[in-house]
Amino acid sequence: MVLCFAQKKKSKGDDLFFQYEYQKAVYAYEAEKAAGTLTEQQFLNLADSYFQTNKFEKAADAYLELFKKDTLMSGHHLNKMLQSLSETTNKERKTAFLATMSSRFQKELWENMEFNVQLLENDSAGPELDYQIFNLTGNSPQTDFAPTFYKDQLLFSSGRTLNKRNTYAPGNEGYFNIYQSKLGADGQISTVQPFTGVPSSNYHKATPFYSEKLNSILYVLSNTQKGELSFDKNGKNALAIGKQVIGGAFQLLLKDLSTSFYYPFYDADSGKLYFSANFDNGYGGTDLYFVYTNNGQIMSAPINLGPRINSPGNEIAPFVFENSFYFASDVFYGLGGMDIYKSNVEEDGFGIPINLGSGINSPKDDFGLIMRNDGDGLLGYFASNRPGGKGKDDLYGFKVDEKPGLKTLTFKGKVVKSYSPSTTVEKVAVRLLDKEGKLLAETYSDEDGNYRLEVPWQDEVVLESSKERYSKFSKRFTEDDLTSLDNASYPIEVAFYDDLVEDKEGQKVVKLNKFYFNRGDTQLTVGATPELDKVVAFVEKFPAVQLRIETYTDSRGGSTTNFRLTQARSDAIKKYLVEHGVPATNILYSIGYGEDKILNNCTNGVFCLEMLHQQNQRSLIVVLNDNVLYE
Template sequence: MIKVRFCVLLIFMSACSLFAQKKNSKADNYFYAYAYADAIAEYHDEMRKEPLTNAQRLNLADAYFHLGNYRNAVKIYTDIYRKDTIIKSHRFNKMLQSLAKTAQRDSIESLLAKKNGLLSDELMENADFNLELLGSNSENETAFQVFGINGNSAQTDFSPSFMNDKLLFSSSRGHKHKKIYGPSGEAYLDIYLGRIGGDGDVVNPNLFEGIPASKFHKSTPYYESSLGKIFYVISNEEDDQLLFDDNGKNSLAIALARSSSGPDRSFYYLLKDLSTSFYYPFYDEATGRLYFAANFEDSYGGTDIYYVHTNNTQIMSEPINVGPRINSAGNEIAPFIYENNLYFSSDIFYGLGGMDIYKTSFQADDSFSIPVNLGAGINSPYDDFGFIIKNEGDKGYLGYFASNRPGGKGKDDIYGFMVSELPGLKTLVLSGKVAKPKSDLGIPEATVKIMDSDGQLIKQVISDLNGQYRIEIPWRDNIMIEANKENHSHYSRTIGKEELNKISGQSFQIDMVELVDLVVEKEAKQVIKLDEFSFEKGKSDITPEISTELDKVVAAIKSFPEMKLRIESHTDSRGNRNTNQRLSQQRADAIKNFILAKGVPSSVITGAMGYGESQLVNDCKDGVYCLDFLHDQNARTLFVVENLDEL
């Protein structure tokens, strides 16, 4: 029987309501006490007398789900989904999980295609990525050497945490100071410490006495060596009595204690709310953030991952949800950060089953890459959670996690693993803005494509209203990136491994020129927009001043490779008419040769014509006195765009 790990945590860790709920039926009371088999039987008895409400039917579906009866669960979920809008995102996830367990892939794809606003865009992208990845038998699957530790018991053991060369973990194995916790039938949780051997096995676990004792839950420890302190979860209590909110609920808090074997083993609450439980604390020394799992009103489904800012471990902010790239319609727990990667567990529908372990990377803008399922090397159709890892030098990496997979000693066991490199598929993240060059002005609705080295399309996205884009794919050492939009320049660039390592996860701007910014109407013609330039009197040499402007012409052609240009060179009326004609042609030819020497195809230049003084723009013709600046207006060069409507 497969359990959803979060529900197991509720049974073992989360507080229960001890008051009589007057509006609940007997079946409801069984359900809310986690007695799912009894709840199912009682709901069926009640159905014989009168129909169940939709809320009760969903409870019945949940009870089937928690007991692994996915066929009965999915019948109820899908029936309610078709007839009513009561189903919310976390139950939508359970419905999809149930469909996956009963091999109804077509139904999953159909529901995802409709989506109906229940799932975020980020979650849909995560789902597509991981479903493709898990179905591809990727060569990037890590070779885990997984083993059960000797320190496991016949009870529940989970939530490993390193403490120097030892391992802290949570366990429901009883001892004389721990009472039995009714919903689980096992002892209240406590924290144990075992020695890590040279082969990674954990032996000789004993009750950890470095923090104050409690008759109630102590669990999910995290030891921060730089502080010499332990973050952990504890029941809300005072003077050995549980504390309850106005609804009779006792919840779990996060506490902090200094690890000590001496008499000074005091602790204090860091995060405490009598109506909300906190799970799995993790302190990130680099940022001073304290991460944890909780179910607040702004959660995306069930339990989400949050963090608070701290200053010398004092809480300095409200809880901040890490967002929909990580949190989903399911439950997310057990955050752990290592080498700029966040590992966590989720029971979202596109995993292998129950809770799976995922890896995501922090990006430069404090966002996350797509969470990647660590795959069948470590995940299973059962619940896998509480992942930790550290570098053991020449031995590679040593880590631990918990699972309720078959073959263990108890309901949940701790498993160790050895691996030669950090697990998880490496992904390539390109994000930033499509914008005008040397500007922060974004270009919306541009198509951004990633192609492989053979020019085959891998993925494409459309930039948003601010020109922002984000695209993520499994890692490749070489890619081609292209961007297109009507009446804009075409962007194309091949990027190799070294540069990809630098720009992945960083802001990468794609510059595109809008055609209207390059072209202006002049003399009833559409011409390239340039600063005025002039040749030296009687000469056709390309000076530095002229080459600067001609480089702009070359850039415009390269931005719009389909452009067709005609070069027109004109002189003023001063001097001999025939001489002016020859000079203008020499200048037109010199310009053409300069442009072609820059690598522009000859087919782009449809003509290079010298018109001498035959097309003056004012009345400064032969025999008319004009000031120099008026004559200068006639000495000009135009680059006429002949196919503007086709670009």
């Protein structure tokens, strides 16, 4: 199939597409395609329209055709292509395409994907929890979604029609409105009625969140002017975020005619307002962002949560509960449609988002999870369009004994030089092994020395690292060690072999500052021991080295006396090294050379200044196997 595209022109399909009337847009675009007037961008819109109306075979074909041209396919559209392939009989083509796409996506996406694919294939995305999931009796034949706890009630969004004259054409139902309901002891809802605690509107009011600290309802609403919808230059009507103080004033928090904001969530502990938005510079469709606030007043520009959370797909519905960050994503490696993920909140970001697995998630759309403690367990709610519901999206409740989501173990930090902690080391292989030595995960430190590994919880692990000409690192962590670590940064200290040795007198020696013995004495001086401690550390870092201790003196005194003196000094050095942890087997020789190797003209009978005699007084720690350590 070869497509030829027309020049840009005004299109009925475009008008319908930007008004979210995807089925009608399909008919219009297909007619324009048959007439030969479809532009490449409009063909992409047609592919998106197929996708939005669940025509995945046609969507996959269209995306693949555009993929071959390699022009308009952003990461977000590649995600849709991969999703479409997952929903069809072409799943093997998805695997083939993934193998060619590593340069198209962030490295965090691949890490997230590999982690989740392995978990889902092993059906271990979460502990074996006994979910009691139930469909809410208050669901309607229309769309019901976005629950939030409101004191002893439940608020949610619904497309149920209150006024037949005020309907939303794309959904063939009413504009979304906020409803309230009584919450029973069994988790069911009753007495559903419109919520009157926010200003009335003929258009969308949806995805409420009740903040007890702010005593406010945060929600999204259609952009309007003088009571009528406001549109941007493309004819698009977007959603804003407003805050209604209970019994007080309304305030518009976030508004942009070309950007829709969704699912506000206020985290009282951090003062951050989280939300979804479809800014042009995001990682995919809708990304998750936050703004800093001062008691709900916005104090910063929107900050993207980054590629650990956001993907080429759509991320929505943020929710923080007990240091875990929950959200929904339609990234291509899930169970299907929107899935709910959990990520650990860390000091400097987030852990790998983990699919909650079957039960909470299904092959259909599952999103908008909330929960709270309830007796000895938890009570929660989410929305889903899984089979067996009453409408398009239904609200589901669940009761469970433990918090959903897999407990993980995270190691992160920098790889640094042990003798220069401010100097980081890149491209170091960092591995995590279980207590039997089986590899759990492996990564490489980046250009700033950063590394990060995350695995399902283990009660004992070994962290190790390696790089050519660098010391190896290995440390075993017990359960107590891991509990005390608690996701804090852990630096890995390594040594570069070439930093610690030098060429001297035609051989490779450990790099030391010169130290002296007192004249005629064999006792180590205060200045000697810090240098010998460097040798101890060197052997610790490079346990395969074989050493020879060489000690020399000047020409003063008898030659026999000088041989005995230097031999005793070499033996004193060896004794110190062995007592401080250097295995005796690493020291092959300990030799005193007396005055045999004078470095200058200060031979017997020649008058020399003390500083010249001192040039001949020296001890060397020779690395005998330097030539074979790194063949």
